[in-house]
Amino acid sequence: MPTVGLFNKEGQKVGDFQLSDVVFGAEINQHAMHQVVVALLANKRQGTQSTKTRAEVSGGGIKPWRQKGTGRARQGSTRSPQWIHGGIVFAPKPRDYRMSIPKSMRRVAMKSALSNKVAENNFVVLEGLELEAPKTKEIVKMLNAFSAKKTLIVTAESNENVYKSARNIQGVEILPVNNINVYDLLKYEKLIITKEAVSKIEEVYA
Template sequence: MVNCVVRNWEGQEVGQASLELKVAKEENASHIVHRALVRQMTNARQGTVSTKTRSEVSGGGRKPWRQKGTGRARAGSIRSPLWRGGGVIFGPKPRDFEVKMNRKEKRLALRTALISRVEDWVVVEEFAEKLPRPKTKELMGAIGRWGVPDAAKILLILSEPAEMVYLSARNIAKLKLIRADQLNVYDLLWADKIVTTSSALAKIQEVYGG
């Protein structure tokens, strides 16, 4: 079980929150998290790049010049990979990069990655009502009061979408906004600080604690 201090909008400590998740054994933790990270990054590849082989290049239906007597090297087609504008040898073709991983393994890797960042968590009270209109400056001020350095990459986790929070956060270059039920290994490892609301923490327990 992990216990965290909960801070209010002004940055003051107002309570405690806990999270209990099943994680991988210490000797296997880095391996399973690495596998999940590689899977996520690999599956994000589109695999749509394509080059033309000599059979797909247009033209080249006849021999450019006769076999002998010209003094030039023999040539059979302008589609040869040796020619400018010819086909490509062993070039990339559309392919599926999908890497499969069992659902239980994916969940275990996600929980392990989340708990491994416990030292970088910042748990705060719900603050959507503090932003009646979009105000990036006010959100940045609150983040500073929560003890997050200005240059840090921040993952902000909410239990439910909040329009004013989204509009206030979208201009912050190093901040990602994500819902508690849509966590992923890459974002958890990318962030320097993970800011989550107390209700988001409860949602994480509900979704991933089973």
Template sequence: MPTVAVYNTAGEQVSELQLNDKVFGAAIRPDLMHQVVLQYLANRRAGTHKVKNRSEVAGGGRKPWRQKGTGRARQGSTRSPQWKGGGVVFGPTPRSHAISVPKKVRRLALYSALSSKVAEGKLLVLDQLEIPAPKTKEMASVLKTLNLSKALIVDSEKKQPVYLSARNIEGVKYMEANGINVYELLRHDHLVLTKDAVAKVEEVFA
């Protein structure tokens, strides 16, 4: 079982914590993480892109000129795709970009992402994270003390003062344990978990 130090917000070690081997000591699988990140990004797409084909473009009801005798190519409508202002051929239409990935693969990818943070020494566990009133300066001070810049901060539940204090800091994201995902884990250099968040992650995902 991996063992990590537990710090307070002043950067002092206060205890040690044993992590669940299944969640934080799993084999690191870049292939599975790649699959899940692709799914996450694809599922975020709105899929509302749209162009008009020749049946939807306004105008073009009259035949531009007679079929024969003009010496020009035959034309049926000024809204055919080859005309300026005509419809678009094979353009994008609204559709779903969603990709399906099995639940087991998603779970293994999450274990892999969490385990990679432990293996790289980029997991920091705090005994607790409390900010009495929303103040960005206080959160910035805590991060500076812990020597963190681009970090994902995870708590067992969303605390509004902490969320409001962290949301304006570039490169920092605060979220609750239930919402943890592979994309956010890989996007941030460091992972900061409170002790309660560790317990929640192990309870939910183990």
């Protein structure tokens, strides 16, 4: 079983914390993580882009000049793609970019991303993260204690005080545990997570 340090928000070690070997000591599957990230980013695309082809732009119904004898290139319409105000060649149209990923692959990718954080020593477990009021200075102090810059902070539940304290810090994201995904785990260098959130992850993925 992987064992990591248990810290308070001041950065002081208060004990050791054992992690589930199934979730945090799993074999790292790069392919699964890549597939899930590609699908997640594709599913975020709106797919509402649209431009007009030569058949859809207005005008151009008449031949601009006669076929021969003018010395100019032959033209059939002023709405051909080479003309100003002409149509677009292979114009993009609304489409659905959604990709479907098997649930088993999503689970493998999540375990791989978490195990990767533990293996690289970028996994910090907090004894608790409670703030009486929004205080950005408190979060900055905690991040400095762990030498954390690009950081994902994960709490067991939505915590408004913690969210308001961290939202204006560049390179820091705050999420409740039920909103974490593989993309965010890979995007941020360090993961700071409460022990209650770890327990919830183990309940789902162990």
